[in-house]
Amino acid sequence: MEFSLFGTTEETNQDVKPTEMKPEPDIRNVIVIGSGPAGLAAGLYTARAHLEPLLLTGNDIGGQVSLTSEVENYPGFPASITGPELVQKMQEQAEKFGVDVRIDTVTDANLDVYPFELTTYEGTYKTKALVIATGATPRKLDVPGEERLIGRGVSYCATCDGWFFNGKEVVVVGGGDSALEEGLFLTRFASKVTIIHRRDKLRAGKTLQKRAFNNDKIAFIWNSVVEEIIGDEKVSGVRLHNKVTGEDSVFSTDGVFIFIGHTPNSQLFQEQLEVDEHGYLVVDRHYSTSKEGVWAAGEIADSTFRQVVTSAGMGASAAIMVERWLGEKAAEEA
Numbered sequence: 001m002e003f004s005l006f007g008t009t010e011e012t013n014q015d016v017k018p019t020e021m022k023p024e025p026d027i028r029n030v031i032v033i034g035s036g037p038a039g040l041a042a043g044l045y046t047a048r049a050h051l052e053p054l055l056l057t058g059n060d061i062g063g064q065v066s067l068t069s070e071v072e073n074y075p076g077f078p079a080s081i082t083g084p085e086l087v088q089k090m091q092e093q094a095e096k097f098g099v100d101v102r103i104d105t106v107t108d109a110n111l112d113v114y115p116f117e118l119t120t121y122e123g124t125y126k127t128k129a130l131v132i133a134t135g136a137t138p139r140k141l142d143v144p145g146e147e148r149l150i151g152r153g154v155s156y157c158a159t160c161d162g163w164f165f166n167g168k169e170v171v172v173v174g175g176g177d178s179a180l181e182e183g184l185f186l187t188r189f190a191s192k193v194t195i196i197h198r199r200d201k202l203r204a205g206k207t208l209q210k211r212a213f214n215n216d217k218i219a220f221i222w223n224s225v226v227e228e229i230i231g232d233e234k235v236s237g238v239r240l241h242n243k244v245t246g247e248d249s250v251f252s253t254d255g256v257f258i259f260i261g262h263t264p265n266s267q268l269f270q271e272q273l274e275v276d277e278h279g280y281l282v283v284d285r286h287y288s289t290s291k292e293g294v295w296a297a298g299e300i301a302d303s304t305f306r307q308v309v310t311s312a313g314m315g316a317s318a319a320i321m322v323e324r325w326l327g328e329k330a331a332e333e334a
């Protein structure tokens with residue numbers, strides 16, 4: 001199909017400004033997939049470049065930050081802000097500048113045709129440029145009892161489910177920032193929070209470690225893995241294996257909160273774009289994927305930093321590259 005950024009040929013010339021860019025009726029200039037910080041930042045920047053972006057939220061509206069209790073390290077919020085509030089503000093800002101935010105999920109993507117084609121629950125879309133910001137999903141333990149007891153004591157979200165454990169005892173599995181941060185949050189409700197870690201050293205940052213060690217409600221079980229989650233109608237305990245002593249034991253608990261990392265949501269693109277050995281999309285320093293015209297931002301392309309601020313930065317950077325690329329392409333074809 002003929003590529004034309006500005007719709008009518010009379011308007012196209014080398015001096016055309018981004019403000020004059022109008023999408024063709026059924027072809028978008030840019031579609032952003034994902035509504036976390038990366039997607040919303042990409043939407044904001046492409047909207048401010050008058051590219052009239054469409055943002056498809058996906059099922060997990062707001063992304064992982066919307067499941068985070070307190071965000072203490074996003075610049076500009078010295079008193080901290082809750083994850084849902086922060087992402088809500090980002091969405092408000094994006095919509096204020098004209099991002100077309102639609103609650104819809106992409107079920108198929110064809111990047112071998114141009115414009116690229118996306119199929120969603122609601123219909124099909126064509127787009128000249130694509131920003132993939134589909135993020136990552138909390139990893140599961142994959143042990144007996146886990147799946148069956150989700151919502152009956154097994155949870156991956158302290159913000160969502162912490163309240164249900166008022167005055168109860170819970171365990172947190174993991175030794176990273178998420179485990180400690182969410183474990184600390186759970187002390188607001190639970191009478192005791194026991195953090196179960198598979199090693200004897202935490203991966204989490206020193207500040208969180210200090211806060212956790214100083215909290216009377218938090219205890220640790222070291223060098224241990226959860227081999228089974230026990231309970232009939234609801235969780236009653238976990239079966240543990242100590243990797244150093246070889247000892248097996250049962251630890252009684254009312255709830256199991258699992259924070260053991262993430263899996264990138266790249267399933268739709270794995271056959272069409274280059275991915276690394278863990279399934280993260282491979283991008284260059286400008287966040288361009290292996291396919292020209294397709295960018296990736298946020299955790300889908302970042303297994304290292306995974307911060308709200310870095311994801312938002314990636315989204316903004318990808319958007320700037322989209323604007324430049326579309327502008328150059330239009331100028332070439334003028």
Ligand code: NAP
Pocket residue numbers: 072073141173174175176177178179181198199202203225259260261262304305306307
């Ligand atoms: P993470 O840093 O990858 O930590 C995952 C933890 O789970 C590790 O301690 C790991 O153990 C353990 N683990 C992994 N698989 C396991 C299994 N099958 N069974 C038992 N334990 C298992 O993940 P995260 O804590 O979700 O953090 C992700 C990223 O977000 C990090 O970059 C983190 O810095 C960032 N983050 C930052 C903040 C903040 O700055 N406030 C808050 C949350 C997250 P090992 O240590 O033995 O590998």
